[in-house]
Amino acid sequence: MSNCLKTFGIIVLLAACQPESEPTKTPQPASASAQTTATEDSVSESERLNEWFAVKFEERLQMSPSWLTRLGRKDRYDEYDEQTEAEADRQLAWHGETVAELRSQFAYDALDAETQTSYDLWIYQYERALEGREFRRSNYI
Numbered sequence: 001m002s003n004c005l006k007t008f009g010i011i012v013l014l015a016a017c018q019p020e021s022e023p024t025k026t027p028q029p030a031s032a033s034a035q036t037t038a039t040e041d042s043v044s045e046s047e048r049l050n051e052w053f054a055v056k057f058e059e060r061l062q063m064s065p066s067w068l069t070r071l072g073r074k075d076r077y078d079e080y081d082e083q084t085e086a087e088a089d090r091q092l093a094w095h096g097e098t099v100a101e102l103r104s105q106f107a108y109d110a111l112d113a114e115t116q117t118s119y120d121l122w123i124y125q126y127e128r129a130l131e132g133r134e135f136r137r138s139n140y141i
Contacts, residue, residue, distance in 0.1 A: 046115040049106050053118060056098055063091055085136065092133065095126045 061068055065076035081087075102122060111119060 045107055045110040046112045049102075049111060049115050049119065052102075052106070053122075059094075060091075063094070088133075088136070092126075092129055095129065099123055099126045 061071070061073075062075070064081050065079035066081045068075050069077060099122065102119065106119070108116060108119060
């Protein structure tokens with residue numbers, strides 16, 4: 001599960017740390033103005049999703065005091081992660097709820113390519129964790 005957490009953290013950090021750039025206003029032909037409007041819509045949807053990722057990343061961080069500590073934060077410095085199957089199930093259910101929220105609130109086609117990758121990876125991580133749940137007790141000797 002720690003590899004999943006690392007991957008999850010990397011994805012969210014990459015999505016949240018994309019530099020914001022101001023679109024340059026240059027004279028464009030009439031046909032290009034339709035493309036500009038589509039690009040501005042995709043940027044705003046991508047920015048909205050990246051903000052959502054930042055919120056969900058913080059929620060996920062608050063579920064893991066040890067991860068907070070590894071990041072140098074002292075929010076829950078006197079606590080340690082609950083290492084039970086019930087907690088793993090609770091976190092998996094939370095991740096499933098976020099996937100449902102992601103699919104219902106964001107238009108995939110309106111996202112830029114980088115944010116589409118983050119979207120896909122968020123869902124992929126959930127599906128992988130869900131499939132791996134049945135092998136939770138199958139450790140190597």
